[in-house]
Amino acid sequence: YTPYRNQSNLPVYDTAANDFNFATVFTDNEFSGHDRISATNAATIGLTTRLYDAETGEQAARFGVAQRYRIKDQAVTLPTSGQTSATNVAQKGVSDLLLGAQINWTSKWSLDTTFQYNPDERRSQRSVVTARYSPEPYHNLTASYRYQGPTVPGGTDGNKSIDVGWQWPLNDLWGDKGKDLGPGRGAGGGRWYAVGRLNYSLQDRKLTDGVLGVEYDGCCWIGRVVLEQLTTGQATASKRIMFQLEFVGFASIGTNPTRTLTQNIQRYQPLRQPYPGASRFTNYD
Structure with missing residues (x-):
């Protein structure tokens, strides 16, 4: 109160x-x-x-439900x-009634869902379904389906979208699996990493937001090139490209895209920063 x-x-x-x-x-x-x-x-x-x-x-699993009475x-x-x-x-x-569930099928696969139901209008107001595959450090694939219902039944201001994000070593394509040096230490020098996130609106049939980039781990230095597009209006979008050359443990030159990657890619792991693993209290309510 x-x-x-x-x-x-x-x-x-x-x-x-x-x-x-x-x-x-x-x-x-x-x-x-x-x-x-x-x-x-x-x-x-x-x-x-x-x-x-x-x-x-x-x-292994978590289920939740919540509702407020005013x-x-x-x-x-x-x-x-x-x-x-x-x-x-x-x-x-x-x-609205909130329903949520998270199921960790294995240590590599997980499914996360959230459902918002309007009891007065007897319809779904919002829902999100996310599947994630993360077999080892620096290997992460995420796919989400998002539904936002219209403000009023029959309205046209709702939206449906598909969101895909990833961080994956390109060297895996030609059999170079690298070394398991632990989170925040990379997987060895001479390795390329693809990073990105794409959000596609099914209703508007266009790409709304996107981040695409590559990282190169040269052992004592790291190079990054990242392109970003953000929708700022119904017909406008801002675009920028970020370059960075980082000398590990010393200094860096250019615009640091690490924050952009962390905010856009779920469970993105920096190549040379301490990365705390998932805590047992991460999802504590």
Whole structure:
């Protein structure tokens, strides 16, 4: 519970309505940033269960469900929209129902799903299905299907997209498997790596966002070339190319694309940085 305070005279700099998902459904503030504090009068109920491998202790599966009940309408709003973007949460009554599951078939294969169901309109509002294959360090393939339902039934503002990401040594193509030096140390000198992520809109039939690049590990130096395209509007997109020459343990020249790769490619591993393995608390709720 958070009491209402009139904040209409305060400017908004970096605040926006939170997306509705498992990470935000339990938060007491429905806005990101510090320019608005929501008037919260609600109760959230959730349930999570996990299955573990008795021999290894690794998580084999996780299932979760959550829903929020709002006792009063949200009174604090943003000046640009007049209401929070998640109208099903801001209004009095029950929110959408969140369902999630993660299944680790083996240590290499995993499946992750999230489903958002609108009980009032009896339809799916959002769903994401992700399959991941990661057999060893620096070998990672991810494919996702994303569905965003329209704001109102029969609307045209929804979207369906396919998202594919990867980090894979090109030397594997000609039989050079490299050495297992551990995460953050590469797999030996003289090796090429392909990295990238492509997001394709099935509704618009076009590539919306994309990252393509190659990395070369020269043992004592690393070279990177990365191209990035980001959609900034319905008919506009920004494009840039990043070059970097890194002298390991000394200095680097050019624009560092590591942050772009980390943000766009799930489980991307830098070639020369300590990479913490998946912690047992990574998915702790």
